Amino acid sequence: MTFSVVKQVSSRITNIEINKSSPSKLSISYDTSVTKSSSGATFENNSIAVYSGLNNPVGRTPIFTQHNVVSSHEGSVELDVSGCNFLSGEYTIALCVGGTPERTICSYSHLNHGAVVAPMSCAISLVEPIAQTQTGFKLKVKFSLLEGMDPKANGDTLCLYDITGNEFKSAGFYRIEETQYAGYCEFEVDSLYAGEQLTLGYYLGNFLGACAAHETVIIDSLN
Incomplete structure (x- = not known):
């Protein structure tokens, strides 16, 4: 994909x-x-x-x-x-x-x-390829925070939103379990479709609006 x-x-x-x-x-x-x-x-x-x-x-x-x-x-x-x-x-x-x-x-x-x-x-980016599983799709996200930060201890979260057609729908909410300030996290979503527009946001400390970085992508193909 x-x-x-x-x-x-x-x-x-x-x-x-x-x-x-x-x-x-x-x-x-x-x-x-x-x-x-x-x-x-x-x-x-x-x-x-x-x-x-x-x-x-x-x-x-x-x-x-x-x-x-x-x-x-x-x-x-x-x-x-x-x-x-x-x-x-x-x-x-x-x-x-x-x-x-x-x-x-x-x-x-x-x-x-x-x-x-x-x-x-800080920075965040979705990593290719997106793998298909028996129950959905696995997304791998690379993140880089300021040196010395501990995502797990801080309660950081990754939020996924479907913004296709100018709508704004929550598509997932995932707690970061990594302890290093830079690395990767993986999570699964139930479904994806070609043409879907997604925004991934990295939120510090699970505070409302505390978005350190986000990335918007369009799914091109499911092949």
């Missing part, structure tokens, strides 16, 4: 600008994988976290967190972190697709004395 990738999206920081006249202030642009719930409500539970130093922020405590960041494909937020000089210090800025940075961090970028280092982010 074959499929074609329509798009891949990762929740990520897209740009950081420092206010040179007031270096405790940042302007951060970001893109979230999903923006609204199935009922059409915009998610407003994201957060931006600031960490000291240039280390991996996973498992660390932020020195500042901006809550209630609105989901958007072209979002922006202004921060003013008292006591920080982003032009001369070493900091890490992270996007979290939830209000709990420890469990929903999905992208980060370093600020090294004013120089912005390209962000790290």
Whole structure:
């Protein structure tokens, strides 16, 4: 069975600008994988976290967190972190697709004395071929999170949606049992058909709207 990738999206920081006249202030642009719930409500539970130093922020405590960041494909937020000089210090800025940075961090970028280092982010992709079983079809998904994350301990989930014909129907919900931040997971679905359009979303911590990355594919052939 074959499929074609329509798009891949990762929740990520897209740009950081420092206010040179007031270096405790940042302007951060970001893109979230999903923006609204199935009922059409915009998610407003994201957060931006600031960490000291240039280390991996996973498992660390932020020195500042901006809550209630609105989901958007072209979002922006202004921060003013008292006591920080982003032009001369070493900091890490992270996007979290939830209000709990420890469990929903999905992208980060370093600020090294004013120089912005390209962000790290998560990714997900369906792996070919799709195998047919006696009871349905087996899907294999490759995922890559931020180093140090533990999908099983975090309660991460993979959600599958059928979006054929602009509809939005749940087609599966699967708990990730892997303990490494990068790897593969497999699960079965009862049925697939040629022309079906599917979206796979990787959700951190099983929080509503906390989608770190998603991929949309079209099933080409069942042969």
